[in-house]
Amino acid sequence: MKKGESTMTEIKFERAAALKAKPQDESKLGFGSIFTDYMFVMEYTEGRGWHDPVIKPYGPLPLDPSAMCLHYGQEVFEGMKAYRAADGRILLFRPEENFKRLNTSCERLCIPKVDEAFCLKALEQLVEIERDWVPHIPDASLYIRPFIIATEGKLGVHASNSYYYVVVLSPSGPYYAAGLDPVKIYVEKSYVRAVRGGMGFAKTGGNYAASLKAQEEASEQKYAQVLWLDGVERRYIEEVGAMNIFFVIGDEVVTPALQGSILPGITRKSALELMASWGLTVSERRLAIDEVAEAYDKGLLKECFGTGTAAVVSPVGELKWGDKVMEIGGGQIGPVSQRLYDTLTGIQWGKVEGPAGWSVEVCK
Amino acid sequence: MKKGESTMTEIKFERAAALKAKPQDESKLGFGSIFTDYMFVMEYTEGRGWHDPVIKPYGPLPLDPSAMCLHYGQEVFEGMKAYRAADGRILLFRPEENFKRLNTSCERLCIPKVDEAFCLKALEQLVEIERDWVPHIPDASLYIRPFIIATEGKLGVHASNSYYYVVVLSPSGPYYAAGLDPVKIYVEKSYVRAVRGGMGFAKTGGNYAASLKAQEEASEQKYAQVLWLDGVERRYIEEVGAMNIFFVIGDEVVTPALQGSILPGITRKSALELMASWGLTVSERRLAIDEVAEAYDKGLLKECFGTGTAAVVSPVGELKWGDKVMEIGGGQIGPVSQRLYDTLTGIQWGKVEGPAGWSVEVCK
Structure with missing residues (x-):
């Protein structure tokens, strides 16, 4: 996918048959253990580039047992958050920096780069769909985990020719249970x-x-x-x-x-x-x-x-x-x-x- | 699974509906790109240890998108081979050393150790089932890839509380296509x-x-x-x-x-x-x-x-x-x-x- 080609309308949306119940007590969210209804997935195939972006129900990724990420650690990720302002706006904090760093990580790991602007738009679309999952209590937020994994099912050590780019969302409390205590x-x-x-x-x-x-x-x-x-x-x-x-x-x-x-x-x-x-x-x-x-x-x-x-x-x-x-x-x-x-x-x-x-x- | 508890009879066998065609030209096997009909899978759950060993058809592992191996690289593997002798015997080379090293890797990566003797027996059973996949031509062999991946679906950075131990087999030619050429x-x-x-x-x-x-x-x-x-x-x-x-x-x-x-x-x-x-x-x-x-x-x-x-x-x-x-x-x-x-x-x-x-x- 070349820069500029991408538009939000390209992203397919597969609706879930039923939605999960939202956490009742947001003070007990913990970190990174509850996931929202949907995830974003996009595939990379050598020769085709990144393709088939889709927002679909959160669920297992079927991976070949020989998928390179399971053997040779060819995987990168990012961590960011969506915050609920007092007036109800849902905010991200410097998200361009995360996608820029994601591409820096990709380069070191021989993973094809993503279109940063497209990934930000896709993220915004996903977060908007999942806006009710953004916690309401102070210091809690919606943790965002974009990641890329090598999926080629071969055991020779080389850069994979196929990848998944996935974004999952997790409503989370403060990272340290003890809060700002030293x-x-x-x-x-x-x-x-x-x-x-x-x-x-x-x-x-x-x-x-x-x-x-x-x-x-x-x-x-x-x-x-x-x-x-x-x-x-x-x-x-x-x-x-x-x-x-x-x-x-x-x-x-x-x-x-x-x-x-x-x-x-x-x-x-x-x-x-x-x-x-x-x-x-x-x-x-x-x-x-x-x-x-x-x-x-x-x-x-x-x-x-x-x-x-x-x-x-x-x-x-x-x-x-x-x-x-x-x-x-x-x-x-x-x-x-x-x-x-x-x-x-x-x-x-x-x-x-x-x-x-x-x-x-x-x-x- | 405590040492000594395991016996081969514990391993379940799920028969494939149909078997794949064996490679016709063994001189063109390449390395690690063709896989046999079956794989060995065993799960680890905190509190239960390693359990449910099974030999089943080679196929995708359904992994939670938040499975720790996809984010934090908590994964180890081994590489070994099965060789076909001229008289038809199928041989392994110092396999105990591989399982010993697997456990050394596990220790460094905070992965629960496996029962080395049981893993060897399970491997022998798998290779015996797949004996027809062991190549017949010189310098070709059945490459064996045991590996362990962290499967807990949580994003906090800590050792996973669940794992898969998997063994896949791949009939392979010489690693370097150029052979013994310097x-x-x-x-x-x-x-x-x-x-x-x-x-x-x-x-x-x-x-x-x-x-x-x-x-x-x-x-x-x-x-x-x-x-x-x-x-x-x-x-x-x-x-x-x-x-x-x-x-x-x-x-x-x-x-x-x-x-x-x-x-x-x-x-x-x-x-x-x-x-x-x-x-x-x-x-x-x-x-x-x-x-x-x-x-x-x-x-x-x-x-x-x-x-x-x-x-x-x-x-x-x-x-x-x-x-x-x-x-x-x-x-x-x-x-x-x-x-x-x-x-x-x-x-x-x-x-x-x-x-x-x-x-x-x-x-x-």
Whole structure:
């Protein structure tokens, strides 16, 4: 499908025989476990390109047991949300950024790119159909998961010649059940998430698969997530389990620079842009874990927080590095974290006017 | 399913309504693109363990669009072969090693382990049913692909609570169409396959996903595979695309030591054991690419070959490192490579008596 060719009218709609009951208690949604009535599916065939876009009832994908995604991890995904504003509008937050990143991931994984504008239109159409599924209570939203999987049924290791692009929707509560309470993070010393030259900057299965073991071990020790260090020197901070990470050191807000092994978060980017617009000193640079420890010892480590679509802003209250336990912010949420959280969620839920183009209205 | 509980009689058999036509021309099988009539499937459910083993017609697996394997790459696999001996026996080569490695992969990927003895029995039963699919011509075999995929339909990043273990069979010709002709390999400088602390030693999708881009770029330059260097110093040799790698330098046969980022190949292990038994000086150690280049300049680089289930032994005729092109063996197969190939394939096809236990007879 060439750019510009696509129109919404091309999307077929297969109506469900019956609709599911909506969740009765939105305070118990959890994350990513309930799915709406419909999904969007589009196929790719070599020589034909992306074709046959359809909105159809959510249901199993029949995959050949030899489909490449099941063996060689050729799969990419995105994560975004639809928010219900107080006046009933359904809003997306910088969705173009997600489709742009999806294509960056596609390129690394040798997956054919999608038409970003068409995918956004298709998403808007799907969300509009499912608008009643967008939660009504504060901090809950409709989580959106676009993903692409390799479907060719062959066992030779090469890029697939066929794919599914699928979008599923899941009404979800806040990602962390504990809400904005500061989380405990532990600096991972044994496992590495990704290394430069690998695929750490892409949103692809393998990066998450690599993280499961460390996450399990952290959970056993009652830590919420792990903080990843770089795979080469095992010294420079990269990111947290499902988030990018920021530190307020003295008057500087620091986050690790993107250099290939770190996911380029859209919340990260938005946080950087907002903080710069507030006149804060914001740096994207190399940041060693020992620099953080030194700042802590000098009383300069004022705040630490993660950013991500799921959690938005997640304050870190404890950072454990070997035997060293750093308690940050005295169990409270720091002023920068709080302002960012309020501003970002304010824009997302349509309460605050954000920079031009950040908020995209799907329907009223 | 606890060890010892399982018996072959537990495996249900669902007969296919009609069988497929067998390939008429076995010289045109290719690799991993034709599948037999049946597959083995077993499910895992938290609290129940592995259950409901069944041999049923090869066909689509219905997967929830949110199945974790499609998003977070929680998937592992194995590769092995069944060989037809001249006297009609169907043989496996060290299959216990594959199931042992499958469990090593499972552990890294937080997947519940399988009962290795039961899986071997189930495989033997499946191969016996499909014995007519084992090719008859030289160098062709029945490729066996056991794999495990995470099936829980949830989008939170954590280990799945349900899985499929599946075995599919594919009659296949030699992996490299060019046969034992020496291949051209290129030393990868930009991309990294895996790093220590990652999951390079596990047979899991993400490692292969990470390799696709480098492989594509190598193919564009008419190279068969890439040679991976370590992700930390970008200097030490790790492995080749789908194989482990060996160098004959002077009187020493060297292969990189296993240290977490390299796949512990069963052909690699077998080659090491065979060469040691022949009285060759065999080393598993760190090997820098500049040491190889230096040996080449001194005329000491006698042979280079890859080992793997698919190719068995694959001589490398050209190794390109930046601008330096090393021509090895003058387009011929070296004596060590040839002896290894003859011995390994001899054992696999039942022509040569191998060490005790290497050859497992499935049926006559």
